[in-house]
Amino acid sequence: xxxxxxxxxxxxxxxxxxxxxxxxxxxxxxxxxxxxxxxxxxxxxxxxxxxxxxxxxxxxxxxxxxxxxxxxxxxxxxxxxxxxxxxxxxxxxxxxxxxxxxxxxxxxxxxxxxxxx
Amino acid sequence: xxxxxxxxxxxxxxxxxxxxxxxxxxxxxxxxxxxxxxxxxxxxxxxxxxxxxxxxxxxxxxxxxxxxxxxxxxxxxxxxxxxxxxxxxxxxxxxxxxxxxxxxxxxxxxxxxxxxxxxxxxxxxxxxxxxxxxxxxxxxxxxxxxxxxxxxxxxxxxxxxxxxxxxxxxxxxxxxxxxxxxxxxxxxxxxx
Numbered sequence: 553x554x555x556x557x558x559x560x561x562x563x564x565x566x567x568x569x570x571x572x573x574x575x576x577x578x579x580x581x582x583x584x585x586x587x588x589x590x591x592x593x594x595x596x597x598x599x600x601x602x603x604x605x606x607x608x609x610x611x612x613x614x615x616x617x618x619x620x621x622x623x624x625x626x627x628x629x630x631x632x633x634x635x636x637x638x639x640x641x642x643x644x645x646x647x648x649x650x651x652x653x654x655x656x657x658x659x660x661x662x663x664x665x666x667x668x669x
Numbered sequence: 670x671x672x673x674x675x676x677x678x679x680x681x682x683x684x685x686x687x688x689x690x691x692x693x694x695x696x697x698x699x700x701x702x703x704x705x706x707x708x709x710x711x712x713x714x715x716x717x718x719x720x721x722x723x724x725x726x727x728x729x730x731x732x733x734x735x736x737x738x739x740x741x742x743x744x745x746x747x748x749x750x751x752x753x754x755x756x757x758x759x760x761x762x763x764x765x766x767x768x769x770x771x772x773x774x775x776x777x778x779x780x781x782x783x784x785x786x787x788x789x790x791x792x793x794x795x796x797x798x799x800x801x802x803x804x805x806x807x808x809x810x811x812x813x814x815x816x817x818x819x820x821x822x823x824x825x826x827x828x829x830x831x832x833x834x835x836x837x838x839x840x841x842x843x844x845x846x847x848x849x850x851x852x853x854x855x856x857x858x859x860x861x
Contacts, residue, residue, distance in 0.1 A: 590712070591712065592716035593716070595713075607737075607738045607743060608713070609736075609740075609743030610743050612706075612709055613743070616747055616751065617750060620754060628708070633715065633719075635671050635712055636712065637716070638712060
């Protein structure tokens with residue numbers, strides 16, 4: 553019967569957007585753990601390393617939230633063009649947060665892998 | 670903030686219009702937050718348009734702005750969050766009301782908060798009514814039973830206002846308690 557074998561694409565899409573929403577901050581922290589990035593550069597890094605289609609504008613509210621939580625630090629750096637860049641780095645608390653998130657992610661991954669076997 | 674200059678006048682107009690929309694969207698924020706947000710969006714547009722090959726300014730700009738998204742949509746969470754931060758810092762009722770309006774879509778708790786604020790405003794109106802219509806405003810009892818707290822146009826037989834001159838101080842106390850509880854609840858919500 554068709555309705556049994558056909559996947560519920562709406563459900564999958566909703567689930568994927570929830571996963572995306574939940575993992576974006578984790579992805580940002582992993583990227584910022586390497587070096588400091590400015591907003592546009594960070595968007596490009598996300599695009600290079602993941603297949604996530606992220607609305608670029610949504611990144612800034614998230615970065616602001618991470619900053620307010622003390623997870624990232626930011627500073628304006630003047631440029632020759634006269635248009636400064638805002639660089640983001642992982643704070644001390646951000647590094648500890650990332651370590652904790654990595655533990656959780658690994659545990660989740662192991663559990664899911666076990667279930668899928 | 671330094672404005673980006675485009676050689677094509679149409680591109681310049683598109684950019685100026687977008688910046689105007691951003692400015693409109695963030696007008697409720699503090700001056701520092703407005704400047705910071707505007708500079709960040711401007712920096713993104715500049716970097717994105719400069720990273721692309723300089724073929725068609727308009728196409729590149731339109732593509733950049735499309736990827737950034739509509740300011741009204743993408744900046745809403747940022748404005749709501751920053752406004753909530755400003756409200757919890759300042760205790761200013763205007764900021765708290767604005768923050769509640771912006772965050773109301775984020776949960777039922779904000780609807781309850783909005784209701785409590787409305788109640789505080791109603792209490793304020795009751796004080797004015799007590800001064801104008803003292804016998805029609807107060808705590809009304811009939812045969813030792815609670816009937817109403819507020820304003821009534823009809824004073825049927827046996828209905829007595831029991832608080833008298835104490836009504837205004839009681840309402841002020843209630844307003845203060847509501848305001849304090851609301852702000853406390855607002856701070857707790859912000860911590861979540």
